Amino acid sequence: MTKEQWGQLQQRLLKTVGQNNYKNWIEPIEFGSTQDGVATFEVPTNFLGNYVSQNFADLILHEVRQEDPAVRRLRFAVPSHVNATTKPARPAQATAPRAPAEKTPRSTLSTAPLDARFTFDNFIVGKPNELAHAAAKRVAEGGPVTFNPLFLYGGVGLGKTHLMHAIAHELRLRRPEMNVLYLSAEQFMYRFVQALRDRKMMDFKEIFRSVDVLMVDDVQFIAGKGSTQEEFFHTFNALVDQNKQIIISGDRAPGEIKDMEERVKSRLQCGLVVDLHPTDYELRLGILQSKVEQQRKNYPGLDISDGVLEFLAHRISTNVRVLEGALTRLCAFASLVGREIDMELTQDCLSDVLRASERKITVEEIQRKVSDHYNIRLSDMIGPKRLRSYARPRQVAMYLSKKMTSRSLPEIGRRFGGRDHTTVMHGVKRIEELKIQDGQIAEDLELLRRALEE
Numbered sequence: 178m179t180k181e182q183w184g185q186l187q188q189r190l191l192k193t194v195g196q197n198n199y200k201n202w203i204e205p206i207e208f209g210s211t212q213d214g215v216a217t218f219e220v221p222t223n224f225l226g227n228y229v230s231q232n233f234a235d236l237i238l239h240e241v242r243q244e245d246p247a248v249r250r251l252r253f254a255v256p257s258h259v260n261a262t263t264k265p266a267r268p269a270q271a272t273a274p275r276a277p278a279e280k281t282p283r284s285t286l287s288t289a290p291l292d293a294r295f296t297f298d299n300f301i302v303g304k305p306n307e308l309a310h311a312a313a314k315r316v317a318e319g320g321p322v323t324f325n326p327l328f329l330y331g332g333v334g335l336g337k338t339h340l341m342h343a344i345a346h347e348l349r350l351r352r353p354e355m356n357v358l359y360l361s362a363e364q365f366m367y368r369f370v371q372a373l374r375d376r377k378m379m380d381f382k383e384i385f386r387s388v389d390v391l392m393v394d395d396v397q398f399i400a401g402k403g404s405t406q407e408e409f410f411h412t413f414n415a416l417v418d419q420n421k422q423i424i425i426s427g428d429r430a431p432g433e434i435k436d437m438e439e440r441v442k443s444r445l446q447c448g449l450v451v452d453l454h455p456t457d458y459e460l461r462l463g464i465l466q467s468k469v470e471q472q473r474k475n476y477p478g479l480d481i482s483d484g485v486l487e488f489l490a491h492r493i494s495t496n497v498r499v500l501e502g503a504l505t506r507l508c509a510f511a512s513l514v515g516r517e518i519d520m521e522l523t524q525d526c527l528s529d530v531l532r533a534s535e536r537k538i539t540v541e542e543i544q545r546k547v548s549d550h551y552n553i554r555l556s557d558m559i560g561p562k563r564l565r566s567y568a569r570p571r572q573v574a575m576y577l578s579k580k581m582t583s584r585s586l587p588e589i590g591r592r593f594g595g596r597d598h599t600t601v602m603h604g605v606k607r608i609e610e611l612k613i614q615d616g617q618i619a620e621d622l623e624l625l626r627r628a629l630e631e
């Protein structure tokens with residue numbers, strides 16, 4: 178095969194893989210040579226090579242064989258001149274005065290503080306979080322990198338930060354020689370901005386490229402922040418190229434993070450993505466039991482009547498942080514008044530929390546959340562426009578109003594600009610169908626339901 182043939186072949190691939198994939202993955206590839214049935218392509222980074230080989234190799238091979246049936250295998254390699262231009266940086270540094278070069282990055286390389294309570298031992302595992310826990314445990318072993326990055330996501334207070342800290346604790350214990358950097362995405366941005374301001378970008382890059390494990394919490398924070406995202410993207414690629422483990426957490430799946438560049442989303446998705454599902458009753462009860470044991474260290478005489486923990490696990494279903502806060506308050510209160518924790522004390526002490534958790538969701542709240550989610554104006558959702566971009570979110574909001582409030586169809590119709598109850602009924606039915614056929618709608622509904630229940 179010749180370079181011209183590869184050029185033509187790329188154009189055919191453009192039609193198959195689409196503009197975005199083409200720009201990101203196919204266009205940067207250059208044809209090298211064929212030898213012994215192996216066609217070698219030059220790629221700018223190992224990361225790109227790995228990605229292409231995992232995702233597009235079959236397709237490319239199929240096309241290549243149309244030109245040259247002797248080709249049996251493809252190889253993607255970073256050409257030696259690219260390595261040669263990046264590599265000299267190190268020897269050059271080695272001959273430069275060593276002390277400042279080494280000291281500057283190290284001195285600023287401080288991990289964000291880790292909460293001593295957030296360990297694997299204190300993390301209760303149940304159905305909703307077992308996969309996330311298992312993946313976290315695996316990367317915490319510090320062995321060869323199997324999936325990169327590990328992306329953990331889930332709603333508020335479901336244990337993402339707890340798991341991230343647990344990984345960092347464990348790695349420090351098992352692999353003390355490893356350079357583990359844990360920080361929130363906000364801190365990443367802060368350090369980046371500081372480096373720009375102080376004209377210390379080279380130090381910044383050096384710090385982040387010298388870690389063995391990079392852990393970034395709440396990555397959604399950098400969405401919409403152009404240059405921080407750009408720097409994050411380069412840091413990410415550099416580390417993956419060096420086969421360094423990256424662990425990221427976010428409040429939703431990478432593909433759903435609004436205002437995140439496509440190329441960043443696609444990087445975040447290319448390892449293992451696991452989610453922490455909302456807790457179920459058994460998990461909440463297990464967490465409460467374990468937290469009671471921890472509370473006993475502060476309150477040795479802690480006495481809790483039968484049924485109280487079950488009651489709390491049943492009634493406070495939103496998030497673990499609220500559940501934990503309720504228990505802490507209850508224990509402190511009981512200790513102050515010197516009483517046993519029974520149902521009566523629980524109801525008195527936690528009346529506001531209990532009331533909040535049985536909070537009624539309103540149609541107006543649903544309309545607001547749905548219009549935010551789909552980025553349309555509330556007036557367009559309620560108004561008469563029939564465009565699909567308004568009609569579908571409207572139907573989603575009608576569906577959620579039917580499922581999550583006690584309002585009747587005519588009442589819902591009135592709140593949607595005075596529409597007839599048959600329109601609402603049609604909308605609800607349509608979404609019920611789409612929920613089965615269209616994965617995106619099912620995910621939207623799940624996200625919205627979670628957000629409304631928070």
Ligand SMILES: Nc1ncnc2c1ncn2[C@@H]1O[C@H](COP(=O)(O)OP(=O)(O)OP(=O)(O)O)[C@@H](O)[C@H]1O
Pocket residue numbers: 295299300301302306331332333334335336337338339340395428464497498501
């Ligand atoms: N499975 C669990 N076992 C024990 N404690 C848990 C569990 N899940 C959550 N928690 C506790 O709930 C609290 C909130 O958890 P964490 O801060 O990790 O949530 P998060 O998912 O990072 O939330 P946010 O979205 O607000 O950042 C912490 O005190 C944590 O220890």
